[in-house]
Amino acid sequence: MPGQSTDSSLISLLAEYGKERENLIPLLQEVQERFQFLSPEAVRAVADHLDLSENDVYGVATFYAQFRFVPPGLHHIKVCEGTACHVRGSDHILEAVERSIGIKPGQTSEDGSYSLERVACFGSCALAPVVVVDDKVHGRMTGNKTQKLIEEEE
């Protein structure tokens, strides 16, 4: 994992933002866009820039499902756990994915092929339960169907 604190592009990115607290989320978003995830070094740098505690920054960042703390895999799998998907058994899908690639939400598989994320809602409730792989939405999913989908990606 490259140390982002020494990365000059992170420093110049931070320099574009004022030191007001309201810049926190936009700043985190841009850091993630640039580096794919929020590393401990990046969180520390953002905290220092805004004169906040890194625990505060981490607290805010972990509140939002959009932030990742490990580099994403080659294929990024998002399983919806929103109300509609939940009542239609999204837990089973998540379990099936966890079993088949051996990672938990928020993690990336050791070989870097897959990462898994649990998302609150995609707004595609009519298609519940929903799985999104690399920004492609798959509706009315089951554990088996998701597993097949993963096998096809390989």
Next chain:
Amino acid sequence: MSIISLTIDGLDIEVQEGTTVLQAARKAGLSIPTICDHKDLSPYGACRMCVVEIEGVRGFPTSCTTPVTPGMQVTTQSEQLSTLRNCTLELMFSGHPNSCLKCPHRELCEEERPQATKAARTTRCGFCANRDECELREMALDSGLNELDLPTIYSAHKLERDDPFMDRDYNLCVLCGRCWRICEKIHGKPAINIIHRGKWARIGTAFDKSHLDSGCVFCGACVDICPTGTLTDRFARWQGKPDQSVATTCQLCPQGCSVQAQSKDGQLQAYTMPGFDKEDRLCLLGRFGAAQILSSSKRITRPLVREGDDLIPVDWDYAYQTISQGLLDANGTTVFLISETTSREERYLYARLASSVQGLLLSCTTEAGPDDPKIQELAASIEQGKVKAVVTNGFFISKEILNKTAFSLVIDCMESELLETAQAVLPAAVLCETQGSYRSADGTVKQLRQCSQAPGDARPEWQIVCSLAQSLGKEGFEFDVLDAVTRLVDNDAPPAALEKDPRENSREIVTRFRGHYVADIVPSLAAFDVPVTLANDAGDGRKKGFALLEKQEIVPNMHFLTIEAPQVARFAQPGQFAILMARETSERSPFTLVDWDKEQGTISLVIEEVGRSSRELASLRAGEHIAHVSGPLGLPMTIENTGTVFLGGGCYGIGAIYPLARAFKEAGNRVICAIEAASSYLLYRQDELAEVCDHLLVGTKDGSLGIHGGIAEIVSAISKQEQIDQCVIIGCTFMMRMVTKLTKSLNIPTQVALNPIMVDGTGMCGACRVSIDNQTQFACVDGPIFDGHSVDWDELALRRSAYRRQEVQALPQTVDLNALMHSHSGGCGCGRKND
């Protein structure tokens, strides 16, 4: 600011503008339940217990966040509000262990066990260090809410024991946010915050860093403000609710912070902050170190006088006589080495004594030790014979130099190498064991008040100096009360200020107390990179002994261990036990054999983490070694075909009844097994048990699974359906006692496996003495299984609790905690991974 009039529950109230409805109600003497509110924190509105009805306002606003307005009509009590609050409370309790609140045996149990069990994980009130102070429990009991219908979902968060002073169990957290809010208020940038969201939300640090790396300075404010047992001071945790709280001053450094000293039974538990404001904050040494210094096992407790190679304990009068004679015989200059952090009165008296013997007083700073330049000069004077005698009230001089004097006296609280060469040693009462006044570095004179008993014969130094002076025949030391000395102290110089504030940075704490390295007295301080002379022996012996093949925490607090011990496995029989020592220095503790495999040469045990020894065992990992395993010990259970056998197990007994069930079954009995736990998530090995019995029944104290109750309720239900010919009960003393009382009335022969304190396990020491039918028996060789109807339970309970205090004190001193301390994944660079 204007005055606002409003009505709360029909009462007309006038308050200042800006007051919240909650504050106004309190002012009027009305009580509204709340858990996130705290007088020293700004309104937060998280717990939603303080909801009220306000005329003309939609919904149910939280009174803590609603400012009063003129003419407001507030209702704090209504049926709807009670329902709402009870629902909120119920939701809160669904994430917080609560089985005791629903347990049918609560009152009896609390009577039998007045103090909470010192478990690792708190799974119920009876296992909670905070039981007597829990605001949540109080709120539930006040609300009369005894029907908690939502099941407890145990979050199984990892116990956080990776810093030197705090135990954190976020399974008890209700997210009131008091901890991080007070941290932010006092330190600006909080060392903790709420991380994640929804049901995953919890208090934590960025990337789960250890508190050693999260910016925490260990002021302890979060521990003191937590309404539940989530955050605890590891040292004070199991000592119970303080019975005395005294405002005094910390003498550990020239800063002289005001503290609130909390003590119980005359023993200091902690110095806490006098308030929850920035200026009240304390450094980690004051907050967590002071009590550990006072309770150190290295305290000097008796006057000692040298005879040849030995220091002999003597009485005070003899000590004074010998010392005055020694000083007279030395016949030359006496130098007094006195710590700057000694009280004003005592420094004054030392100075007075020094001048009356034409001696010299050297004031030693907080950081002074034997390597101080001043001491090197003194060493030269001693060598040249200019100085004949030395009196020191700390470890300010090396034993070698001290040995070169004609006479030397140590007046100190803590053992050091000086005891090897000193001619006499007097035990001093220090910190809040004594009284007086203290001048802090900024010149302020502060009061020192007593709230802790000095150990053994230790006395305050002002008394020691006066008596010694009188024994030397000096006049002007006839003080009966300290006040008389205080009046004489004038123009005393304040101690030199510290360069950096230890309250700002945990690495800036003073490293010495009276010349001793603080980390030598409180070993866990080594985590802050302060100097230490003693080698840390954590991890010692983990590579020798009996291989631990498997170790798993099967349910909270219950660890299943499989150990390679062929000789034990070869001879093991049902009902027997083994004695384990985690390390060479551990205590011996007995555990019932749960299973064994003669071919593989392995034994299995279930260990409940409830004290030092079991914690040491629980902190081992598969692949490491247990220093000693001896067994099988005790008499095996007599297994006969008696018909229907009822086996009841609770806690560790669930594992312990397994081999008995198997043997009784093999002998042709109908075997009924019953197991109990506080809640369903604490039951274990049900599948294994079901295989070796005809019928498996379950009881839970919160009614979450099976019968609402325990073994007693199950016995009583079964006995109505069929005849029980034999009963065997294994579990806590309280449960066994309750069940035997019942089976006696039902006339069922009942055997119990007793669990007294045991040492050698071979009948030599007598620690496990129990009275069966008024006959003395040893549980280790005559038991552990006895007729339950003949046991003297009161005596057993009394003997089991004989070392309660020492057991509590032993907990934070266990070196294995250092091993637990390093179980985190980041920051320390130790390379050790989380489980």
